[in-house]
Amino acid sequence: MSNAAELISVIVPVYNVESFLSQCLDSLYKQTYDNYEVIIVDDGSTDHSKKICDRYAIQCPQFTVYHTQNRGLSAARNFGVAHSHGKYLLFVDSDDLIVPDTLERASSFLKMSIQSNLVIFTYQRIDENGKKIDSDTESKSFPKTATVSSYDALYYLLEDRFNNFSWRILFDKSIWVDNNISFPEGLLYEDIRTTYRLLLGAQKVIFLNEQLYLYRQRKNSIIHRAEAHSIEESRAAIFDRNAFLHDKFPEFDKICDANIYKWHYGVLMNPDYALSNDSEVQHLIKCANAYIRKTKKPKHLKHMLNWEQKLCLFIIQCGGHGLLIVLVSFLKRLRTTLNRIVIN
Secondary structure, eight states: OSOOOEEEEEEEEESSSSSTTTHHHHHHTTTTSSSSEEEEEESOOOOOHHHHHHHHHHOOOOOOEEEEEOOOOHHHHHHHHTTOOOOOEEEOTTEEEEEEEEHHHHHHHHHOEEEEEEEEEEEEETTTTSEEEEEEETTTSSOOSSEEEEHHHHHHHHHSOOOOOGGGHHHHHHHHHHHTOOTTTTOOOOTTHHHHHHOOOOOEEEEEEEEEEEOOOOSGGGGGOOHHHHHHHHHHHHHHHHHHHHHHHHHEEEHOOOOHHHHHHHHHHHHHHHTTHHHHHHHHHHHHHHHHHSSSOGGGGGTTTOHHHHHHHHHHHHTTTTHHHHHHHHHHHHHHHHHHHHHO
């Protein structure tokens, strides 16, 4: 990277987020970095999002808006990349925010490292009102700020030391182009299907242990929906990723098996799933329970669970899933209440 600030393209897909969109775009307008463009892709919104996009495009010279027919998040992101001009890319979801120096901090680490062309940072979770919920879920597992090989970064991903979210990665656009990467249109959990490919395409990867992204938790978001289709899509995404890696890196097979095992554990430990009245969701929970109780626990799993998770897994293996989920639901509500009291 040269001494001059390289152009960064920020891709923002938009669909019916009128309540949060202005906050998102304000956070982009207030960036301390001085050479960036914001590509807003309005994916056929039917609320006031379209007007909000147009207003910012008129008032902010670095903002460009495109209005398209509704084709989904993946298509909107792909469209944004195709119309970007920057050397580096960053995705930002339109209900989230970034801190004022996100672009400056992330790009500065790329500038300091000649061989690195991708940086991953951490995030802070916020509620629908913008209040902090707690520290990010990776606070104990995310690697310390360091530069590693793309191979090691992939291993960290498979170990679940950091999540698959594509919006927490600033990367050289050449990775995307040279490796023919795109988000799979028409499928959910698109990040699981692409993040590992970004890592494989990188020269070296920088882990930046700084919370530069504000990730809004919405009750009606895909990740919080107790729907059988959504659960099955997440499983399919992991299997697709593992199948790709098996052909190229068979040495990852054992940790991929541990990843599948942990996915089943995650289904059982999700209170939204457990309390759902949907018969298909309950069937999937029963299947996950049977898998955990009948399948031998992979050795790699011991590096992927903290002591609380290991205790919960033991209880499940002993047949105590029903009692456990009641306790977890109670503790989750209690923790949320205490966090709000502390923050306020």
